[in-house]
Amino acid sequence: MTFIKAQVLNALHSRAVVYAIFTVLPIVIMIVGEQIALPAFVFEHLMVILVVAAAVAGGPGPAVASAVSGGVGDNLLLPEPIGAITGVRDAVDLGLFLVVAVVVGWLVNGLRTARANAVTAARREQEAREELDRLVATVTHDLATPLTAIRGTIQFALKNAAVTQVDTVRLLSRIETAAVRATSLVRALADTKSIARQSLSLDLQSIDVRAVVEPIAKMLDRISDRHPIGLALHPSPLVVNGDAERLGRVVENLITNAIKYSPAGGAVEVQLTEDEGSVVLTIRDYGIGISAEARDRLFEMGYRAPQAANVAPGLGLGLYTAAEIVRRHGGSIGVTAPDGGGTMFTVRLPLAAHSGAAESVSRRLQDMPVRTSRAVH
Numbered sequence: 045m046t047f048i049k050a051q052v053l054n055a056l057h058s059r060a061v062v063y064a065i066f067t068v069l070p071i072v073i074m075i076v077g078e079q080i081a082l083p084a085f086v087f088e089h090l091m092v093i094l095v096v097a098a099a100v101a102g103g104p105g106p107a108v109a110s111a112v113s114g115g116v117g118d119n120l121l122l123p124e125p126i127g128a129i130t131g132v133r134d135a136v137d138l139g140l141f142l143v144v145a146v147v148v149g150w151l152v153n154g155l156r157t158a159r160a161n162a163v164t165a166a167r168r169e170q171e172a173r174e175e176l177d178r179l180v181a182t183v184t185h186d187l188a189t190p191l192t193a194i195r196g197t198i199q200f201a202l203k204n205a206a207v208t209q210v211d212t213v214r215l216l217s218r219i220e221t222a223a224v225r226a227t228s229l230v231r232a233l234a235d236t237k238s239i240a241r242q243s244l245s246l247d248l249q250s251i252d253v254r255a256v257v258e259p260i261a262k263m264l265d266r267i268s269d270r271h272p273i274g275l276a277l278h279p280s281p282l283v284v285n286g287d288a289e290r291l292g293r294v295v296e297n298l299i300t301n302a303i304k305y306s307p308a309g310g311a312v313e314v315q316l317t318e319d320e321g322s323v324v325l326t327i328r329d330y331g332i333g334i335s336a337e338a339r340d341r342l343f344e345m346g347y348r349a350p351q352a353a354n355v356a357p358g359l360g361l362g363l364y365t366a367a368e369i370v371r372r373h374g375g376s377i378g379v380t381a382p383d384g385g386g387t388m389f390t391v392r393l394p395l396a397a398h399s400g401a402a403e404s405v406s407r408r409l410q411d412m413p414v415r416t417s418r419a420v421h
Contacts, residue, residue, distance in 0.1 A: 062102040063109055069094060070114030092148060099152035107153065191226060194219050246287040246372055250396055253282045253291070253323050254316060260295045261314050270309030273299065277316050282323045283396045286373050291393075294366040294377075298327045298389050301362065305352060306331030306386070321395050322375075328388040339379055343367040 070091060077087050091114040099107035201215050254277050265273040302312040310330035317324045334342065338349035345364040370377045375393040382388045 059102070062098075062106050066094065066098040066102070066106040066110040067113045070110055074114070095148055096152050099148070099150075100156055103156070104150055104153045107148075107150075194223060194226075244368070244372065246290065246369075248285045248287060250283050251286050251288045251291075253284055253286075253325070253393065254278065256288055256292050257295050257314065257316050257325065260292055261299060264296070264299050264303065268303055268309075271303045271306060271312055273312045273314060275314050278318055282316065282318055284323055284373070284393045285396050286393065287369075290369045291373070294369050294391065295325070295327075297362040297366050298391075302327055302329035302331065302387070305329065310386070318395070319392075321397075323393045323395060325391040325393075326388055328382060328386060330384065330386040333381055333385055334379065334387050336381075339381075342379055343377070 073090055073094070074087065077090075091111070094114065095107045095111050098110040197215050197219050201212070258275065258277060261273050261275045299312060299314065306312070306329045308331075313326075313328040315326045315328075317326075332351050334349055335351065338351075341347050343363050343366075345361065367377050370391055370393070373393055375391060377389065377391045380388050380390070
């Protein structure tokens with residue numbers, strides 16, 4: 045806040061300096077011109093040039109200030125017969141000069157603004173192209189991994205089809221895990237597009253969140269032997285009005301991130317509880333953690349923390365999409381740095397018995413402007 049205040053004060057100070065310069069300069073030119081017997085038409089040309097310079101430097105405000113200072117100063121401050129208004133003609137002359145100066149300043153400022161807008165548009169287009177190139181490269185990389193796993197597993201199974209010792213269940217499990225990863229990536233891209241267009245719709249039904257979390261946790265538990273998933277579920281049903289498929293995507297993304305960003309291994313703890321009318325899902329890992337600075341930008345679209353980018357590739361879309369899905373369910377998602385290292389995400393969703401209007405909340409949220417968010421993982 046102090047930094048922002050200082051920036052505002054500096055901007056105001058700079059603005060005041062510009063106004064002061066272009067208000068005083070006409071008076072200085074006028075006095076010097078009087079001393080050297082500068083012809084009136086030369087002074088008028090200098091005033092027009094000064095107005096243009098003021099418009100270029102500071103916009104229409106300084107230009108008008110410069111015009112008023114020059115016009116009024118010339119006709120009121122200088123002694124007669126050089127500057128005093130002696131009749132209607134002088135008054136009209138002063139008025140026309142001010143009008144011309146203001147119009148010139150306005151036109152110059154318009155060109156200045158148009159140029160600035162063009163530069164900004166060109167920069168944004170360049171950034172969009174670079175972002176698209178990065179997105180395509182990352183999608184290609186991320187899709188290649190599960191598709192290669194699927195292809196390699198199938199080739200191995202075909203080559204060893206006659207061998208009775210082949211663990212068919214394990215091979216099929218590998219294919220399932222890789223296919224789920226590829227499908228999840230494609231769906232994440234589709235959801236991101238829908239969110240950006242504000243067209244993400246939810247298929248709300250009464251669902252037990254335990255039935256969403258448990259199969260995903262068990263499926264992902266097979267991904268890595270170094271990342272055992274500990275699952276603790278509430279003993280009784282936890283019913284919400286929600287979209288089971290998209291909530292499942294949120295759970296999958298959070299658990300997958302916990303595994304991906306724990307390169308040294310370690311347990312992933314998944315807990316589902318009830319608290320004050322809400323379902324509370326916590327997913328905790330013992331991985332690289334997230335800095336306080338990165339946590340502030342965690343759910344911005346495309347953002348990736350430096351420590352995350354150094355560990356594994358990613359699109360920066362997963363947490364962005366997860367946060368929007370949770371928000372459209374009337375819930376919340378947050379992240380903390382627990383004692384002992386690692387990261388813990390907490391998702392809260394209103395229980396159906398307490399929300400009462402979850403569907404209307406979702407519809408209202410879908411009509412709200414989409415935030416510019418980017419994810420860390």
